[in-house]
Amino acid sequence: MKKIIYFLLAAGLFISSCKQELDINNPNAPTTTVFWKTATDAQQGVNAVYSTLHRDRMVLWQWFYLTVRSDEAFSVSPDIAIPNNMDKFLITNYNFDRSNLIYGDNYVGIFRANQVLENVPNIQMDEALKARYLGEAKFLRAFFYYNLASLYGNVPLILTPSKSTDLPPNATRAQVWEQAAKDLTEAAAALPVRYSGTDVGRITKGAANALLAKVYMQQRQWDKALAPLQYLVEGEGKSVYNLVPNYRDNFLSTTENNAESVFEWQLATNLSEFTPEDTQTPNQNYGSPLAQFLAPLNVGFSDAEIHRWVVNEFHKDKTTTGARDPRLAASFLYDSTDVRGPGFTQIYGQTFAQRYGLTGGNRNRVWLRKFSNDAEPGRTGEGFRSANNYRFIRYADVLLMYAETLNELNRTADAVPHVNRVRQRAGLAPLPANLSQAQFRNQIMHERVTELAGEGHRWNDLDRWGYFESQDKINELIQRDPAFSTFRLDRHRLLPLPQRDVDINPNLNQNPNY
The missing domain is CATH 1.25.40.890 (Serine Threonine Protein Phosphatase 5, Tetratricopeptide repeat)
Structure with missing residues (x-):
């Protein structure tokens, strides 16, 4: 679908005063008397x-x-x-x-x-x-x-x-x-429920309901979160959104604004911009530097990496055919992105073994793949102008939110099928229907890691689940991330x-x- 290039209006349409209340209009800038x-x-x-x-x-x-x-x-x-x-x-x-x-x-x-x-x-x-x-x-x-x-x-x-x-x-x-x-x-x-043409990518009724549910869920107001989620899963939104068959299509620049996209930041490359961080001229950077900062060592800045426990979370389930969870390879670049190991795993045109060897500390490093452009033919590095859209709310997230909300309202049996939709897309076996509320709550915590790792929801998830409210919960986090010791x-x-x-x-x- 066509990507929207949002017109950038000057950040200061209106002139602020200094402490002396000197108020001089810039004759070259629009004002309220001539603009709106x-x-x-x-x-x-x-x-x-x-x-x-x-x-x-x-x-x-x-x-x-x-x-x-x-x-x-x-x-x-x-x-x-x-x-x-x-x-x-x-x-x-x-x-x-x-x-x-x-x-x-x-x-x-x-x-x-x-x-x-x-x-x-x-x-x-x-x-x-x-x-x-x-x-x-x-x-x-x-x-x-x-x-x-x-x-x-x-x-x-x-x-x-x-x-x-x-x-x-x-x-x-x-x-x-x-x-x-x-x-x-x-x-x-x-x-509106949806857009067409150059308006695709603007905010929809579904996006508003999804974010509304997040707002209520962060306050644990489960009864209020239910209605906007029902709109998305059981109501009108049911005919608008769906899971795409290929999980990785949610992270490729060639498959943006697909059926799974609920709220997607529209990004693009503006070749006429002056600098990567230029915000003072009309030649605005429409792209994202995120891929550059997250790309693996010797490819980008490698300023953020994924803990190995997250990778291990994917190994808790196998597909119904005995294979590894396919979301693992779509999510991370590490020594075994290719299940055959570092000699076959491609890191921007070279194998992991060629880039980092087979021994040493680099062997255990894990980088997020979801915002990368490594699927582009011939791509050997990243940059500050990535046009790969950021899918902030996906329908899979909505399904997991709905399941979590139903479970907190003591409707665990009703919640299970919505998690199973997400698991089925990954080729995993369905969950049993007789899980207790506590068992299902723990399962949701696992499912949100394997489905949404690195997509910007983890801090709020931990907050909502009470991890920042007791030392016992902090001690759990320390086992996974020693930084929580402070x-x-x-x-x-x-x-x-x-x-x-x-x-x-x-x-x-x-x-x-x-």
Whole structure:
């Protein structure tokens, strides 16, 4: 399907004041008096909200905090700030640039969404299209708040276009979740079921329901999560989404926006951009640097790697024909991506044995394959402009969410078939129908690793399952990831708010025990 290239509206449509309240309009920049007039303005304003997803720190460093900080992955980057802050919980600088950039970029997206929600209602245009644009903006604002609640918790709730003089107070994490749920409920009511042509990739009713379910599940509000998931699995969404037969098609640039895609970040290569991180000119980087940072040693930066226990999780089941779980090879590059071993496993045009030998520490290293472009013929390395879309919510995730929710509502027998759909695609035998609620809960934890490893959900999974609420649970994590030996229950569930914001805003309090 055709990939959307989102038009980038300038990040600062509106001129902020300095402390002296000097307010001089840039004659070359659009202002509210001339911009929000037409349906085209509305479309470009919404597209600007989407374009926030192209900012490097959104797709790159946010992934690190959601995955490397979990027990799935770790970092041995020579940039010691990455393993210290994103892996080992050794956070001493509350103005650490990469954490602050994630925080700031989510608020850039919120600012843009608020501009749409403030101004588009006043535009004379087709009412159905207007409602859709407002629904897209509400979804994206909710998504940015979902990220902020997941990582920082007690952040300011800003629901109108902000000014430089604003001093917003903290909201509680529960209040942030509540606002996200409100936005998503309203978005789901306004958004279409599907798109066609160049609009494919925009936010749908299904995406809004899926993210709404995630918001409720993070609060363990299982009864509220049920309805949006029922829409996707038992209702109208049943005719829209399905599992694709080939698991790896969810991670290839040639099979984007397929039937399994629920919320997919649209990425592309812009050959006219000036630099990999250029955000100051119209020649925006539409691609992602994630593949470059995750690619194996001597191919990319190898700044994040997968713990070996994750690989071992795939060996707990064999297919009905006695073969290895095929998702293993689709998910990781390591010594046995090819089941025949390092002499046959291809790492960007060379065998594992040729690149790393058969002995030594490299033999046990594991790299995530899902965001890579190694399937492209002749590809020998990665770069900062990967056009491979990021499938943030897949239908397999939805099925596992639905099963988890049903189980928590004491409907375990009803939950089993939805997990079996995911297992069947991998060629695995179905689960027995007589599992207890506790047994099924443990099974779901296993299934989410083997189906969704490295896709950016692990931190929230652990949080939802209570792993950050007791030392016994932390001790379990230490067995899989020694970095958790420095995790403090009274501190590290959330990241610190940017200290620069706390220092200049008397209404903003730092997160507990930082």
